[in-house]
């Protein structure tokens with residue numbers, strides 16, 4: 089704690105520091121350093137702010153000499169914990185500049201679990217002792233002894249786990265069957281052991297692992313691990329993780345996953361490999377567990393974290409490798425708050441701090457492919473599946489020739505294939521990326537289309553719950569018997585299929601089969617997802633009807649047939665990435681088939697069998713598809729060859745939103761290589777009574793799109809009636 093206090097050159101009577109607070113506005117404030125307190129950048133402190141006390145971080149900025157000493161308030165206290173690393177502080181500054189938000193807003197991501205700063209008092213816990221002879225046994229006591237182990241648990245935890253009252257636990261402790269001890273509720277994580285032997289690698293895997301180990305030893309750079317589904321990318325990148333942990337005893341490693349549902353099986357795999365459970369970090373982890381991870385990442389003792397994108401903002405001391413699994417996944421882009429992209433931030437962080445980044449995918453994003461081709465990233469390939477598994481046989485079914493009867497969705501050849509699969513005792517996956525029963529509900533009498541109130545979004549029927557749901561706003565209502573428009577009774581009819589409706593068709597056609605739906609509605613918690621995935625993996629489910637929630641990374645050994653119920657669905661709409669995404673998701677879904685000994689088969693039902701996405705999937709010529717996509721993006725200067733930023737204006741007063749949009753349109757600055765289009769009403773123009781107008785800015789790679797937007801926005805004064813959101817590198821255009 090002997091580092092110099094941050095003081096300006098200018099002579100000042102009172103030592104002062106700049107403290108950044110985790111708030112959306114403000115750029116940090118000066119505070120006075122009280123006598124006897126040594127402060128340096130990175131120190132976590134509490135400071136007064138108006139009537140409150142707020143936790144912030146001493147920032148390495150010079151303080152502001154124009155604020156007179158007399159106006160300064162004093163730092164209240166410094167937390168006795170390690171400092172936030174200088175690299176993290178400069179990363180916070182950089183993210184704020186890139187995404188055009190305040191530094192305080194980014195710091196808020198870092199301080200999300202800052203309860204980890206507080207000293208938590210030791211707890212009393214109970215663990216198994218030797219059973220005293222003559223112990224009176226009751227079913228309740230037996231339950232507690234069954235739940236207890238060598239690890240101390242609080243009386244409350246133990247009582248909850250065994251379904252008894254805390255009194256039973258205390259009674260057992262008094263009788264000597266449990267021993268009481270104090271324990272740290274945030275214990276350090278057991279150290280991962282990189283030297284345990286991993287699985288024996290196939291020669292191609294070994295070669296790829298060697299390249300990744302070299303990257304780690306080199307200490308920087310980004311490498312794409314480009315391997316077909318089932319090639320064993322995980323085994324390979326775990327070697328890079330091992331190399332990083334081995335290289336430096338204080339190294340910390342982060343593995344990012346796009347989906348919470350993937351985390352649980354993955355944690356087990358890591359535990360097997362490294363002999364210790366890694367920490368996990370995502371929104372569904374309890375706040376107590378998050379506190380522990382945060383605290384132990386800050387003190388450096390937590391060395392291996394598996395997490396969602398927000399784990400990038402943990403208070404890392406010595407982050408030495410980040411692996412981004414399924415790097416192409418759009419779920420890495422944050423859709424509210426700070427609209428950052430987890431993969432892009434991992435790469436940017438690696439480049440700035442100087443650690444290697446591994447991006448893994450079977451269907452890399454065009455951004456990544458372009459970076460590989462430009463020589464900015466390295467690439468290692470795994471071209472075949474591990475072991476005896478081969479890639480599935482792919483076919484496109486021309487639905488113009490095989491249209492199914494009205495209100496059914498499975499064409500005859502696909503249905504036959506399902507029948508054969510079931511006869512062989514195998515499983516089928518029917519993929520349709522539409523939640524619920526029917527995407528649209530229309531009145532047969534008056535033609536009214538049911539929409540959410542004050543919104544331009546359709547209501548989706550969910551038959552399991554008997555409700556109409558808006559997937560944009562979350563609004564829902566019981567499905568009415570009477571059309572709200574014309575009063576017709578029982579005239580509201582479902583239009584088109586969702587997963588529930590396809591499941592209904594499957595149950596009717598194969599009454600003996602066990603049919604289940606996998607979508608975010610049927611698996612709301614990671615536990616529920618795990619249960620369904622386990623049942624699928626064990627072969628208990630015959631037909632799974634699934635949205636893209638089931639497309640990712642899972643292994644179902646008995647699954648040999650995948651049917652893309654509506655392979656064209658993703659191609660509609662004006663999204664820049666429509667073809668790329670459709671290609672990715674269909675390859676990922678297809679990749680679930682035949683991952684074991686039995687060969688797999690994929691049937692894509694399509695009304696556009698000659699679309700380049702379908703042709704690429706069937707021929708397996710991914711590189712040709714990427715080549716064509718890249719060429720067409722380059723032609724029009726779109727990402728990854730150009731840059732985009734969206735500006736979204738929104739507000740409840742339509743006139744004000746329109747007026748501000750017009751005013752901004754009048755003053756679009758002139759700049760070389762940058763164009764701005766708009767305003768245009770957003771595709772969902774009205775959402776919950778809020779009106780939305782959009783601009784799109786397109787720039788060449790070399791131009792400074794942030795400076796352009798900042799300059800533009802500053803020329804029209806904002807008002808509280810109209811919210812302005814800038815989405816840098818947008819993925820959503822609604």
Ligand code: ADP
Pocket residue numbers: 287288289290293315316317318319320321322323474641643
């Ligand atoms: P990917 O992520 O490339 O789709 P996975 O890493 O999930 O593939 O591997 C596919 C399957 O093959 C998994 O069940 C995995 O355990 C198994 N596997 C891959 N490589 C090996 C290996 N070297 N030894 C044993 N099993 C392996």
